[in-house]
Amino acid sequence: MSDSYFHPVSGFDLPRFAGVATFMRLPHVGLEDPRLSDVDVGLIGVPWDSGTTNRAGPRHGPRQLRDMSTMIRAQNGATGVRPFEMVNCADLGDVPPNPADIQESMKRITSFYDTVLKAGIFPMTAGGDHLSTLPILRAVAAKSPVGMIHFDSHTDLFKDYFNGTQYTHGTPFRRAVEEGLLDPQRVCMIGIRGTTYDSEDRDFAKSVGIRVIPIEEFHARGVSDVMSEAREIAGSGDTYISYDIDFIDPAFAPGTGTPEIGGPNSYQAIEVVRHLVGVKIIGADLVEVSPPFDSSGGTAYLGASLIFEMLCVIAPTLRPDTATA
Amino acid sequence: MSDSYFHPVSGFDLPRFAGVATFMRLPHVGLEDPRLSDVDVGLIGVPWDSGTTNRAGPRHGPRQLRDMSTMIRAQNGATGVRPFEMVNCADLGDVPPNPADIQESMKRITSFYDTVLKAGIFPMTAGGDHLSTLPILRAVAAKSPVGMIHFDSHTDLFKDYFNGTQYTHGTPFRRAVEEGLLDPQRVCMIGIRGTTYDSEDRDFAKSVGIRVIPIEEFHARGVSDVMSEAREIAGSGDTYISYDIDFIDPAFAPGTGTPEIGGPNSYQAIEVVRHLVGVKIIGADLVEVSPPFDSSGGTAYLGASLIFEMLCVIAPTLRPDTATA
Amino acid sequence: MSDSYFHPVSGFDLPRFAGVATFMRLPHVGLEDPRLSDVDVGLIGVPWDSGTTNRAGPRHGPRQLRDMSTMIRAQNGATGVRPFEMVNCADLGDVPPNPADIQESMKRITSFYDTVLKAGIFPMTAGGDHLSTLPILRAVAAKSPVGMIHFDSHTDLFKDYFNGTQYTHGTPFRRAVEEGLLDPQRVCMIGIRGTTYDSEDRDFAKSVGIRVIPIEEFHARGVSDVMSEAREIAGSGDTYISYDIDFIDPAFAPGTGTPEIGGPNSYQAIEVVRHLVGVKIIGADLVEVSPPFDSSGGTAYLGASLIFEMLCVIAPTLRPDTATA
Amino acid sequence: MSDSYFHPVSGFDLPRFAGVATFMRLPHVGLEDPRLSDVDVGLIGVPWDSGTTNRAGPRHGPRQLRDMSTMIRAQNGATGVRPFEMVNCADLGDVPPNPADIQESMKRITSFYDTVLKAGIFPMTAGGDHLSTLPILRAVAAKSPVGMIHFDSHTDLFKDYFNGTQYTHGTPFRRAVEEGLLDPQRVCMIGIRGTTYDSEDRDFAKSVGIRVIPIEEFHARGVSDVMSEAREIAGSGDTYISYDIDFIDPAFAPGTGTPEIGGPNSYQAIEVVRHLVGVKIIGADLVEVSPPFDSSGGTAYLGASLIFEMLCVIAPTLRPDTATA
Amino acid sequence: MSDSYFHPVSGFDLPRFAGVATFMRLPHVGLEDPRLSDVDVGLIGVPWDSGTTNRAGPRHGPRQLRDMSTMIRAQNGATGVRPFEMVNCADLGDVPPNPADIQESMKRITSFYDTVLKAGIFPMTAGGDHLSTLPILRAVAAKSPVGMIHFDSHTDLFKDYFNGTQYTHGTPFRRAVEEGLLDPQRVCMIGIRGTTYDSEDRDFAKSVGIRVIPIEEFHARGVSDVMSEAREIAGSGDTYISYDIDFIDPAFAPGTGTPEIGGPNSYQAIEVVRHLVGVKIIGADLVEVSPPFDSSGGTAYLGASLIFEMLCVIAPTLRPDTATA
Amino acid sequence: MSDSYFHPVSGFDLPRFAGVATFMRLPHVGLEDPRLSDVDVGLIGVPWDSGTTNRAGPRHGPRQLRDMSTMIRAQNGATGVRPFEMVNCADLGDVPPNPADIQESMKRITSFYDTVLKAGIFPMTAGGDHLSTLPILRAVAAKSPVGMIHFDSHTDLFKDYFNGTQYTHGTPFRRAVEEGLLDPQRVCMIGIRGTTYDSEDRDFAKSVGIRVIPIEEFHARGVSDVMSEAREIAGSGDTYISYDIDFIDPAFAPGTGTPEIGGPNSYQAIEVVRHLVGVKIIGADLVEVSPPFDSSGGTAYLGASLIFEMLCVIAPTLRPDTATA
Numbered sequence A, B, C, D, E, F: 001m002s003d004s005y006f007h008p009v010s011g012f013d014l015p016r017f018a019g020v021a022t023f024m025r026l027p028h029v030g031l032e033d034p035r036l037s038d039v040d041v042g043l044i045g046v047p048w049d050s051g052t053t054n055r056a057g058p059r060h061g062p063r064q065l066r067d068m069s070t071m072i073r074a075q076n077g078a079t080g081v082r083p084f085e086m087v088n089c090a091d092l093g094d095v096p097p098n099p100a101d102i103q104e105s106m107k108r109i110t111s112f113y114d115t116v117l118k119a120g121i122f123p124m125t126a127g128g129d130h131l132s133t134l135p136i137l138r139a140v141a142a143k144s145p146v147g148m149i150h151f152d153s154h155t156d157l158f159k160d161y162f163n164g165t166q167y168t169h170g171t172p173f174r175r176a177v178e179e180g181l182l183d184p185q186r187v188c189m190i191g192i193r194g195t196t197y198d199s200e201d202r203d204f205a206k207s208v209g210i211r212v213i214p215i216e217e218f219h220a221r222g223v224s225d226v227m228s229e230a231r232e233i234a235g236s237g238d239t240y241i242s243y244d245i246d247f248i249d250p251a252f253a254p255g256t257g258t259p260e261i262g263g264p265n266s267y268q269a270i271e272v273v274r275h276l277v278g279v280k281i282i283g284a285d286l287v288e289v290s291p292p293f294d295s296s297g298g299t300a301y302l303g304a305s306l307i308f309e310m311l312c313v314i315a316p317t318l319r320p321d322t323a324t325a
Helices: A034-038 A058-069 A102-118 A130-140 A172-178 A200-208 A215-221 A223-234 A266-274 A298-318 B034-038 B058-069 B102-118 B130-140 B172-178 B200-208 B215-221 B223-234 B266-274 B298-318 C034-038 C058-069 C102-118 C130-140 C172-178 C200-208 C215-221 C223-234 C266-274 C298-318 D034-038 D058-069 D102-118 D130-140 D172-178 D200-208 D215-221 D223-234 D266-274 D298-318 E034-038 E058-069 E102-118 E130-140 E172-178 E200-208 E215-221 E223-234 E266-274 E298-318 F034-038 F058-069 F102-118 F130-140 F172-178 F200-208 F215-221 F223-234 F266-274 F298-318
Strands: A041-046 A089-094 A122-127 A146-151 A182-192 A211-214 A239-244 A281-287 B041-046 B089-094 B122-127 B146-151 B182-192 B211-214 B239-244 B281-287 C041-045 C089-094 C122-126 C146-151 C182-192 C211-214 C239-244 C281-287 D041-046 D089-094 D122-127 D146-151 D182-192 D211-214 D239-244 D281-287 E041-046 E089-094 E122-127 E146-151 E182-192 E211-214 E239-244 E281-287 F041-046 F089-094 F122-127 F146-151 F182-192 F211-214 F239-244 F281-287
Touching: A041 A058, A041 A102, A041 A298, A058 A122, A058 A281, A058 A298, A058 E058, A102 A122, A102 A130, A122 A130, A122 A298, A130 A172, A130 A239, A130 A281, A146 A223, A172 A182, A172 A200, A182 A200, A182 A215, A182 A223, A200 A211, A211 A215, A211 A223, A215 A223, A223 A266, A239 A298, A266 A298, A281 A298, B041 B058, B041 B102, B041 B298, B058 B122, B058 B281, B058 B298, B058 D058, B102 B122, B102 B130, B122 B130, B122 B298, B130 B172, B130 B239, B130 B281, B146 B223, B172 B182, B172 B200, B182 B200, B182 B215, B182 B223, B200 B211, B211 B215, B211 B223, B215 B223, B223 B266, B239 B298, B266 B298, B281 B298, C041 C058, C041 C102, C041 C298, C058 C122, C058 C281, C058 C298, C058 F058, C102 C122, C102 C130, C122 C130, C122 C298, C130 C172, C130 C239, C130 C281, C146 C223, C172 C182, C172 C200, C182 C200, C182 C215, C182 C223, C200 C211, C211 C215, C211 C223, C215 C223, C223 C266, C239 C298, C266 C298, C281 C298, D041 D058, D041 D102, D041 D298, D058 D122, D058 D281, D058 D298, D102 D122, D102 D130, D122 D130, D122 D298, D130 D172, D130 D239, D130 D281, D146 D223, D172 D182, D172 D200, D182 D200, D182 D215, D182 D223, D200 D211, D211 D215, D211 D223, D215 D223, D223 D266, D239 D298, D266 D298, D281 D298, E041 E058, E041 E102, E041 E298, E058 E122, E058 E281, E058 E298, E102 E122, E102 E130, E122 E130, E122 E298, E130 E172, E130 E239, E130 E281, E146 E223, E172 E182, E172 E200, E182 E200, E182 E215, E182 E223, E200 E211, E211 E215, E211 E223, E215 E223, E223 E266, E239 E298, E266 E298, E281 E298, F041 F058, F041 F102, F041 F298, F058 F122, F058 F281, F058 F298, F102 F122, F102 F130, F122 F130, F122 F298, F130 F172, F130 F239, F130 F281, F146 F223, F172 F182, F172 F200, F182 F200, F182 F215, F182 F223, F200 F211, F211 F215, F211 F223, F215 F223, F223 F266, F239 F298, F266 F298, F281 F298
Parallel strands: A041 A089, A041 A122, A122 A281, A146 A182, A146 A239, A182 A211, A239 A281, B041 B089, B041 B122, B122 B281, B146 B182, B146 B239, B182 B211, B239 B281, C041 C089, C041 C122, C122 C281, C146 C182, C146 C239, C182 C211, C239 C281, D041 D089, D041 D122, D122 D281, D146 D182, D146 D239, D182 D211, D239 D281, E041 E089, E041 E122, E122 E281, E146 E182, E146 E239, E182 E211, E239 E281, F041 F089, F041 F122, F122 F281, F146 F182, F146 F239, F182 F211, F239 F281
Antiparallel strands: none
């Protein structure tokens, strides 16, 4: 059982619209806080979108995700899991980016995650644009390459943008493969769709062994079959989960910079997470929530709900003794 | 055939954006109006949300539902039913709540419905938050407990809120069972999902025999199978229909206070109503439309469309002689 | 291969949020431009909604469709088609309507399309309300009646509105049949739903042999089966494609004047277009995008995506030699 | 004292967000209603914008003005006037326009006002675009030309639009002068500003003796001085008041189709009305409220407040015996 | 000088869109926190709107005020005051209301402020609707009645609502006078305007000696003259400042439930605060910010700016030794 | 007289909501277009916001400014100037930024303006964030330092951000002074206000002789007096005009990233431009319009109106022979 210090504030004690908004109403435990060593799962914001080549906004993602996450309660209605009672969860605050310096920002992110990992904390990230995942992987996969299950409408595998720019939200996984952070044979990308500049990204995927499952295949085979293959690809090794909110159809998730029509609905969006049970997850993120394109917060609420679903898969693996029957 | 006085204003005579907005463009017949005795089906607004524990707004529901309902035409395109020609429908206006006094408001609601029922009018309600249903049931089920088919993402069966508060929009059906207004064995709740404080509500349901069909089961079995069971549970006795707009996925119905992702789409939202044919319905409501969270009115339009679909099921039962071939 | 003059500006050269917004970032080639004779496919705006009987707004459709179309890239991710490399596409600008004179506006539209067709250009229209299609058909079907595959929630086959008004967005195809522009036996209408004034439109359809596929049938049979029948009905003759954005469910396409709930999702919206391969298309439109009801532009982005999908079906038929393997 | 039947519903009896929305919560008295003969002041909606050459929307004005007018209470806080107790006010409903036929619509409007005037009712109009005023003047000034005090950022005096179109919202007062409905020597236009096609409108004004007070002069002289001149121009004869909401700066009134920056603030917007005391007003309107450009309703609320202020000036002239001390 | 623990996070260390949002980016110090005893000024949220008789929403005020307050920097550009360096300021969190129980909520509020005052902390409140001020005054004026300078468009002095309801946001100051919390001779209400039910509130004001300055007088005399009188009325005794955001014109502050047109602009809104220098302020609030009516947050930003201005007046009085030259 | 090729499309020929949106409906003349040499005034978009340290968005400014500028007509209603008939104006398109590389983007901007200036074209810029002005000044002031009249709520004179970052939208004029692009003695900054980190910027201003006029002084002295001083400071030398939209109060211009309350209204916003007559203007910009924070476009419309006002001041100086009487 978790330490009660790390239990979220209940909506019965303080209504859900009230109080300082932290992720899931968890205590805010900064990196210098003595409580840090007690944390099992750290929810971390990366308020950064300098890698965005199209419509910016994910810098505001963590704030709105915190806000909407206050509507999340204690227990998963479907699976019965109560993650906050199984492990000590905390809001570790935001990595401080420098919005006008990409390289500096990436260094700060990696450094923040180095500290988190050193403290033995599982990092659950709320982005930020997808370039955020690269400096996170530099910490998470510092010792050896990891596998990845990646939900997205884009591969983010492009070589460069604007004729030579290496670091954008369209290139993180190309860099991650080049830097030896990802084991391409253990990477599966699900939901890919939309118009493309060309096939260079998918040609690269093929050449290194990354499995790309386009949306047409996803809709034809169904969640269960696709996720079964994804779990097989990830295998038993350390695996990172990267969930781009634009994986989901823009009717359900309008608040994102580069939407692509024809995606999964919100039920499928949950289902793919529930099918991650059995994967050895060592880090996860939910990225590309862009509040300026969804002032109602519906996209952030969907994102917060998905983070909760991820926690319900992750928590039992960290404290298998506490698992609900 | 209905009295032509009760025919909605046609969009061919007065464009649908024009005119004083009443429900379905029906005549406004107040409780003191001599025409009241001619009314078969009364559309009633309950502009009240004092039982809301989270984000308020349904007090504005009836107004926006009236506004958007002016886009509804005379005939059901799928079933051919023309409800306004079968029975005399009218807008009975709004129950006057006291926004600062819950008990007083509940008394006023019950009293309003007593009058309506005494006049032999079928009450079709536009909420209001879900606590509205409790004082309505106090009138509708005054003589004996009724069955209920309940579409919602929440059971609204909690014992209390905030450590002892008995009357909120999360408790109406607990109270209704306790007060003998509902026959729990004839109650079926469909679409339940989302995070929960705990399982106290569903434990209670089980203990009294209320059937709860969670969304996972709904998606797995499909509308037809689920509704077949629901009709069986309701049986041949008097049955109330309570339709919370948050039953539907928030992409389709963002305008509500406590959305839960992963719900049915708008086609399924209609289908469940069409499968109510055969149930002995003695009252119905559509609640929790919250305009402040959907300034475009799309949620209210969906709600108005569902009220129309309900009328198309109800009207033939009131005047079986007028049923369309 | 197409002339490089007609290639869209790449997002790698000029970010997609930048630059003067033309359809798909294609060159703007007006009717007096000497380049006109080189154009194979002309994207044309009809910023006109004087035929709208309910909520106006499609006059703003072309502008917003241009804006959102700048997010479309070069290649179809699913089919690999690169339409802009196969044929010379250009933005021909907008037909100048007279917002206060319906007859005059229709004359101007027909005249504009006469010029376009005379230049041998395939007309791909961005509306405008659905009355726009009538003056377009007067040009396109000037010599002999054409077939039509029509995606919509309404038949637009009414005899008149407001007791005698012949030209509204609810009547274009009644007029088109009367004027001999459409061969009713080769017309198929898909997705029809919603409340109706009466059955007069569908009675007329039946009387002249137009096939109407209501949404219930669409959902029951699925895209592939329905589209197979549609292709058969259209046969091998010249066929016009008319796509009303309200064919799609309002959760996906809120930005339209007369939404009807229960429609297809965005994936089905794409799929129906992809199933048009094999039809002899001689003109196409995407109408009823109404920006005032969707300030975020999501509906226009969906519309622009569908225009792109149509181009991917049309381009290979115009230059069969360039088709992608 | 007025008949209590014509008293608005009090917010103390029914909260202001509740109930069927009529203008000022007054009873709805249609032209066939026997109560019509008791009405002193009729609030009339003209939901029509077919004369709009730019961004449409005022067809939705009356509905939203009704909605927001339910926030208006019984008494003018500044002047103490209680108009609804002085004269019998009622909501006469909307004139039914034909959105696809300008001439037919104008005929219907004139006919509606003929009936109203014949019944001895003062017509207080909620538009609608500014072309609405022309058919109203045809009724109001049927016998002899009237004077006019006109608040607007445009003169609406143009000869024609689109090379020959005579009836648009930019031409009503040119037509009214030509038709002998306005006595140009008794017309004063206040607040004129913004970019212009040319000076043709103001040249015409000068040629017939219409006084145009541009916004620069308004700001320099102040409300009191300008209104003193306006009253003098109107003199003691019958005078119509036409108030275009775009008279006010778009920060205060964004919901309009053709905003011009640099206008009066909301306090000045009220003040000009209060300075109308002493004018012999025989009809008034508030036009060009366009809800699609202000979903929050702030513009409509401002418009409703101005209609109330006009009623507070008009009522004492109709029943001088009832004037507040 | 203040303790550096209580310095806001600088935008140079963590960009202003980043981090957990507390008031002014100050540390969150709950009532049980040992740091509480070091706090000089406590910023307190009262997320409660159960007293709202019209459009609800202020329950969401504190959250959005926190969010927008992160754009406030360290120093007053006009006066040079750096309040956070003069006194120890902290975010004390929100009072937990019971949204479904008015009396219980008022008890909780008074109890919270009792604790705050006992700790010697100056209470700076972010509402909440205006009924919040009553339970605050019960703590603040527990020993003897206080004076009050009140910025508002309403007097909030009504006897009751809905025929007998004593506790609403329209009655707090009537109750406060009755309960001996306010010394009416030392109360000044500024900016009063709008339509009214009747004059009962102002008659009461007159009868007990409360000075009401209507907006007409405010605009005529100007800020400096009016505030000079207000300071004189408040005199040298303990004075509470209550600032209802609807004091300001709705173009500047649309996010409120009961707007009244014709109010001050944002510059005057600041100026009145700056003219409070010299008043012996013992508590202050900023109430009625209603986020559902201003999704952009502009009203909350204005509110946060005003709270900062108030702090710049208050801080020098608490630590006169630290005042900036 | 200007060449008719450079006349905007009239709203009488093509309604203002129609057509491809270019600045002021002028022809689009790219840098490679042979017509470039005929252009007198070039309207240039800089869709770039990488220097933004707070809320991003101005990258979308040029697109929305083009859109809203289509509502601008031919003639200044107040001054009678018809700029497009006096000089050849054209839309030169957008400078292509690299959103992920600040230095590269600045090089591209300077290079673009070098070409424009070499062609003898007056550069009228639509930003973009305020860092855009630095690379523009590098071209405009390449030979010798220029004076500047700067409307803004911020000085943008900070030394660096985030502890060492030199190039942000808060530092351009510090850099410009250091680089010898501005003659500080001939620089006047008007409207400065809001909270500040410290006084470092204003201390620097004082040290180099830049005149800063805070908003309090602006409101106290009035437009005419302040602008008289500004003209004197600028003197007779080459002067650049930089107009940050956040100079204006956020009620009038909400669509910007760093609003500060208490600013000028829209009439004063125009007036300051009209008082620029007599200044030797050699370049001008309107920056920081951020569409994500104003989806209605009102801010962009205000911005477009101000660009037009600037053109009305500039055009007569370029072709003094054509000045209107």
